[in-house]
Amino acid sequence: MLRRAAIVGVTILALGVAALPVVLTIALGWQDTTILGSQLGPGSDAFVVLALVYAVWLPATVVGMVFFYDRLGYHYFAQERQTKPSRRERRRARAGLDLLAGQEQARQEAAAAKRKGAG
Secondary structure, three states, X not given: OHHHHHHHXXXXXXXXXXXXXXXXXXXXXXXXXXXXXXXXXXXXXXHHHHHHHHHHHHHHHHHHHHHHHHXXXXXXXXXXXXXXXXXXXXXXXXXXXXXXHHHHHHHHHHHHHHHHHHO
């Protein structure tokens, strides 16, 4: 139970760390700074710098998250897909469906013959 809580905590912490550059930019009022000159338009400098920061920040955050997952003994793997039925199982299923279809057809033909003979 404690391990599961630690995994959830690491995930939430990684999301918080991933959002940190934007939060700092907005909290400190850096979105209106002019670093590159006004060549890109008003207010676009902060977005360019944020994009460059995130190009390094997010992979580093993921590496940290994977490191802590490894230390917790959590190794993610994709769910296994359902196994495909064997040829024998598919043939048996098809034969069963054919049997049911044949029985239904025989019932319908018997009912039609009964109606025809009664009428």
